[in-house]
Amino acid sequence: MIISIANQKGGCGKTTTAANLGALLAKKHRVLLVDIDPQGNLTTHFGINKANQKHTIYDVMLNGRIEDAIIRKDGIDIVPSTIDLAGAEVELTGKIGREYILDNELKRISRKYDFIIIDTPPSLGIFTINSLVASDYVLIPVQAEFFA
Ligand SMILES: Nc1ncnc2c1ncn2[C@@H]1O[C@H](COP(=O)(O)OP(=O)(O)O)[C@@H](O)[C@H]1O
């Protein structure tokens, strides 16, 4: 089951939900967390040193091979993100089928996991679209307040 955590609004608990839902499910299930937000807060949450990563979601989006970008941390598999991803939006402009990159990558490995949870940026750009295309469900954290 692939779940996007999405909301165009920032600061509404997407990353916190992805991290805690992932950690809880990982107690009994095989979980993959995918950080597809250039802010990389989910990556930071799990104490992954962004400066040391050879392969991140940036490489997945540009060249494929999600297998190379998976890190095992505290019993959870994570695909990390760094600020490099911010540039990928422009680099992917004009690429045919760019909405399906993550979907194609996850299809190849989804049998290995019970849950794949994707943390998305606070926008409706190409990364959130990739996440939605790849997902079976969308979870939308909302703070009960006026602007939300
Ligand atoms: N359920 C919650 N109750 C109170 N504060 C929360 C809750 N979920 C998240 N936060 C806080 O709100 C801020 C934004 O959360 P975050 O998960 O980073 O949002 P997003 O990923 O949507 O930008 C963080 O400081 C986080 O600690």
Ligand SMILES: [Mg+2]
């Ligand atoms: Mg976030």
